[in-house]
Amino acid sequence: MLKTLAALALLAGSASAAAAGCTVELDGNDMMQFDKKEIVVDAGCKDFTIHLKHSGKLAKNLMGHNVVVAKAADLQGVATDGATAGLDHDYVKPDDARVIAHSKVVGGGESATVTFAADKLAAGGDYAFFCSFPGHWSVMKGTIRRN
Template identity: 50%
Template sequence: MKRIKFSVLFLASVIAFGAVTTSSVNAKTTSEISDTKQEKVIVIKGSDAMQFDLKEIKVKAGQKVKLTLTHSGKLAKAAMGHNFVLLKPGTDVAAFGSKAAAARETEYIPKSEEASIIAHTKLVGGGESDTITFTAPKKGTYTFICSFPGHYALMKGSFIVE
């Protein structure tokens, strides 16, 4: 009888461990970033809580990057718009953000700062998305932000080129 109870407990723990292992594998295989030698495909989401779901993106120097920004929230772009702006090294993020806040007519991409931008999406609202393709710059760590007024303080991350 003790042997049967032990076998049942052992089998239950194996099943439970298998479920945990399977969900961990599934989490890894449903990654939002896929990598091939030719192209890195990235899907980054911005929410109504002013957050990107990715804080770090890694690519290889010279690699083609296909990036899709999706607004996972429900608010309109006039109230809670998001974009993805990849900045060149040395760009003062606060100064850029200040100038961006005044650039409503160009979807918060200031014309005076275009030389500071490597790539950017258009501004999207809840349920919308935009896809851009660009070539990864030289090795280094770059900053990406949302340039909608006030968002850059929370919506930022590192774009690491290896």
């Protein structure tokens, strides 16, 4: 009985450890900065969640932030097309096949969450996360990779 309980406790610990590697907190501010330059998705994740928080004070139409995940080679094209899509579309071209995932645009004090299938990121692939608000993508970006 004790061995069974110990095995269950070990399994529960493994599941919570895997879940801990399947989510990340990302903060953006009024200085056009994310608090992370790299996000690592654990190989054991089925789904991956990014919790975006805007710690600034400015409204989303002035200094809004979102988080977009795409191949690094597609970053500039996705951002350029997103700028023309406008705030009503969260600065992401509708049905853009290059976009792996994206959150809504949030303003100061707001937050958003986006969850996507982790297998959309190939191990060893070259991916980026960035803010597609016009003009932000050149500085508000980082790498995202799957172990």
